[in-house]
Amino acid sequence: MSNAIEAIEAPADYGHFPDTLGHFGPYGGRFVPELLMAPLEELSAAYERYRNDPAFKASLDADLKDYVGRPTPLYYAEHWSNQVGGARLYLKREDLDHTGAHKVNNTMGQALLAYHMGKKRIVAETGAGQHGVATAAVCARLGLECIVYMGAEDVRRQSVNVYRMRLMGATVVPVESGTRTLKDALNEAFRDWAANVDDTFYIIGTVAGPHPYPAMVRDFQSVIGHETREQCLEQHGRLPDALVACVGGGSNAIGLFHPFLEDREVAIYGVEAGGDGVETGRHAAPLSAGRPGVLHGNRTYLMEDEDGQIMATHSVSAGLDYPGVGPEHAWLKDTHRVEYVAVNDDDALAAFHGLARSEGIIPALETAHAIAYAEKLAKQMRPDQIIVINCSGRGDKDINTVAEVEGMEL
Amino acid sequence: MSRISHRFSQRRAEGRKTLVTYLTGGDPNPQATVPMMQTLVASGADIIEVGMPFSDPMADGPVIQAACDRALAAGTGLRGVLEMVREFRREDQDTPVVLMGYLNPIEQIGYIEFARLAAAAGVDGVLTVDLPPEEGNELVAALADHDLDPIWLVAPTTRIERIRAICDHARGFVYYVSLKGVTGAATLDIDSVSEHVEAIRQTTQLPVGVGFGVRNGDDAARLGEVADAVVVGSAIVSRIAEHAEDQAAGIEAVGAFTRSLRAGLDAPSLEASS
Numbered sequence: 001m002s003n004a005i006e007a008i009e010a011p012a013d014y015g016h017f018p019d020t021l022g023h024f025g026p027y028g029g030r031f032v033p034e035l036l037m038a039p040l041e042e043l044s045a046a047y048e049r050y051r052n053d054p055a056f057k058a059s060l061d062a063d064l065k066d067y068v069g070r071p072t073p074l075y076y077a078e079h080w081s082n083q084v085g086g087a088r089l090y091l092k093r094e095d096l097d098h099t100g101a102h103k104v105n106n107t108m109g110q111a112l113l114a115y116h117m118g119k120k121r122i123v124a125e126t127g128a129g130q131h132g133v134a135t136a137a138v139c140a141r142l143g144l145e146c147i148v149y150m151g152a153e154d155v156r157r158q159s160v161n162v163y164r165m166r167l168m169g170a171t172v173v174p175v176e177s178g179t180r181t182l183k184d185a186l187n188e189a190f191r192d193w194a195a196n197v198d199d200t201f202y203i204i205g206t207v208a209g210p211h212p213y214p215a216m217v218r219d220f221q222s223v224i225g226h227e228t229r230e231q232c233l234e235q236h237g238r239l240p241d242a243l244v245a246c247v248g249g250g251s252n253a254i255g256l257f258h259p260f261l262e263d264r265e266v267a268i269y270g271v272e273a274g275g276d277g278v279e280t281g282r283h284a285a286p287l288s289a290g291r292p293g294v295l296h297g298n299r300t301y302l303m304e305d306e307d308g309q310i311m312a313t314h315s316v317s318a319g320l321d322y323p324g325v326g327p328e329h330a331w332l333k334d335t336h337r338v339e340y341v342a343v344n345d346d347d348a349l350a351a352f353h354g355l356a357r358s359e360g361i362i363p364a365l366e367t368a369h370a371i372a373y374a375e376k377l378a379k380q381m382r383p384d385q386i387i388v389i390n391c392s393g394r395g396d397k398d399i400n401t402v403a404e405v406e407g408m409e410l
Numbered sequence: 411m412s413r414i415s416h417r418f419s420q421r422r423a424e425g426r427k428t429l430v431t432y433l434t435g436g437d438p439n440p441q442a443t444v445p446m447m448q449t450l451v452a453s454g455a456d457i458i459e460v461g462m463p464f465s466d467p468m469a470d471g472p473v474i475q476a477a478c479d480r481a482l483a484a485g486t487g488l489r490g491v492l493e494m495v496r497e498f499r500r501e502d503q504d505t506p507v508v509l510m511g512y513l514n515p516i517e518q519i520g521y522i523e524f525a526r527l528a529a530a531a532g533v534d535g536v537l538t539v540d541l542p543p544e545e546g547n548e549l550v551a552a553l554a555d556h557d558l559d560p561i562w563l564v565a566p567t568t569r570i571e572r573i574r575a576i577c578d579h580a581r582g583f584v585y586y587v588s589l590k591g592v593t594g595a596a597t598l599d600i601d602s603v604s605e606h607v608e609a610i611r612q613t614t615q616l617p618v619g620v621g622f623g624v625r626n627g628d629d630a631a632r633l634g635e636v637a638d639a640v641v642v643g644s645a646i647v648s649r650i651a652e653h654a655e656d657q658a659a660g661i662e663a664v665g666a667f668t669r670s671l672r673a674g675l676d677a678p679s680l681e682a683s684s
Contacts, residue, residue: 021544021545029544029545030542030544030545031513031540031541031542031545032540032542033468033469033539033540033563033565033587034539034542034562034563034564034565034567034568034576034587035469035563035565035566035567035587036567037542037565037567037568037572038565038567038568038569038572039567177472177475177476177479178465178466178475178479183466184466186468187466187467187468187475190468190469191468191469191471194469197567292517293514293517293518294512294513294514294517294540295466295514296466296468297540302514304514304518306487306518307487307488307489307515307518308464308487308488308514308515308516308517308518308519309463309464309465309482309487309515310465310466310514
């Protein structure tokens with residue numbers, strides 16, 4: 001694999017990817033220790049079987065409806081749109097999902113799969129704690145043991161989510177190695193899985209990791225895009241002009257984007273965490289400023305130094321604070337189907353306040369990155385045009401962080 | 411014949427088992443590695459594995475992760491490790507050196523350039539723990555161009571068809587990971603190891619090394635009963651860590667430990683003696 005990825009030709013049909021070994025063009029794949037190859041093959045086979053099983057689909061759909069609370073609204077944020085000026089802004093309200101973010105769409109699917117595979121023990125990694133909370137919830141619901149690995153630094157920053165996980169019966173294990181954040185939690189969860197492959201299922205929270213995770217998590221999250229498509233057609237008789245979502249690992253984004261990839265008239269924007277500014281090096285924007293490499297089981301864009309060591313990232317939003325990104329996003333970037341941009345901490349914080357004041361909706365700090373970019377985009381578009389933003393999570397979890405940044409004591 | 415194959419034939423001809431020892435390059439500082447490699451050889455190690463430090467060693471336990479962190483903090487990357495091998499090779503033309511680590515630092519140099527540099531430094535084999543054969547064709551081709559042996563892992567979870575595919579790619583030796591888990595974990599199940607090593611032997615003529623979980627001379631002796639080589643890593647690295655502040659003490663401790671492994675491995679068979 002050479003470093004310079006040449007311009008890649010866009011495929012005729014995005015729906016047929018990845019290939020059987022998990023490749024999205026040069027990205028993705030399965031780069032794991034030999035010990036994990038057999039469990040990944042077992043998982044791929046089980047997923048192939050159950051995804052086409054009507055009984056599995058019916059029970060997942062029932063849980064998505066009655067437990068998660070789907071479908072979520074596609075909401076016209078009229079007051080906000082008027083304030084911004086330009087295109088009409090619509091929010092896909094994933095913040096209304098049970099546990100407060102889109103994460104549960106995926107954990108519900110994976111936990112149900114684990115249940116059917118007879119795996120009684122679940123491990124997961126978490127950064128901000130949203131995926132951990134969503135995993136703890138579904139494990140409680142299905143009676144599965146749940147162990148969540150979380151960087152010690154994140155345990156400190158997100159104590160409320162740690163308590164929520166424990167309330168639902170999960171064991172939260174603080175990870176002291178490396179930078180003590182999300183990437184180290186992933187390392188530790190992989191290690192646990194390697195040591196306990198027989199009875200353990202690893203629920204990865206984003207569209208990264210080795211095959212089949214990027215495709216499987218995408219499929220579970222695609223309910224967002226499918227609903228959006230239907231709702232938009234119903235409300236407007238046509239598709240939206242643009243989609244905007246924040247990208248850390250990229251699961252909420254791919255969930256919204258994927259059902260629209262063939263609709264070339266729909267412009268798609270992924271928003272990374274610019275931190276202090278991409279030019280400062282203190283950010284979490286591998287697609288904007290990284291280069292291809294291999295980490296956590298797949299080839300993708302990474303933030304890394306000259307020697308191939310993974311760099312510490314920075315973002316005010318813990319959920320975007322990850323040095324890699326899902327391999328499908330890497331490929332969508334190279335094929336120019338999706339445009340990836342970065343929004344700085346300051347602009348995200350302003351958008352956090354802006355949406356709260358204009359709509360009475362407090363978005364997650366992750367989501368606030370998409371909100372900020374949508375404002376910029378709307379101003380360049382006409383009032384008859386429609387932008388759909390994935391409102392991927394609610395901001396209650398971030399209130400302490402925002403107060404701290406602004407020097408306020410709660 | 412590669413230096414690795416030659417070393418295995420030598421030991422086999424002597425009726426002895428091969429002792430493979432691991433240390434992380436640049437741990438705890440760049441100056442410590444070459445003297446430590448020489449100590450390992452002088453104390454009875456047959457093949458040296460040098461770890462290429464990586465920030466996110468997900469197949470390794472806390473001992474090796476800490477070694478990677480120390481090495482990186484002291485400024486050693488992949489190019490630094492190659493420099494250490496070059497220096498070691500000036501004095502020692504016989505002991506095979508295997509680089510062990512993760513794919514990303516190699517990708518950043520580029521496979522072809524890496525293979526060229528590694529061969530020029532005197533490396534004999536390369537083991538990338540997060541590169542399965544399915545993804546490995548390009549690297550294997552680059553290594554082959556420079557007569558470097560690709561070393562592959564076989565795990566307790568590896569099914570027989572995969573063992574065959576892995577052995578088809580392998581040269582030098584095949585490395586059986588004797589435990590589920592990460593480096594430095596739990597205890598040894600000798601019957602299970604024996605069964606898997608037999609399965610590997612059915613598919614390849616290559617020597618089989620066994621590692622993960624070897625803590626002392628007795629463990630080495632028991633594994634030596636069933637394998638061609640015994641690989642010891644975490645137990646050495648933890649001694650290096652213990653004496654990170656005092657190089658002479660570290661050399662003393664690692665030397666004594668390696669001699670005890672060698673003695674265990676060379677002792678008359680347990681069955682014969684019991």
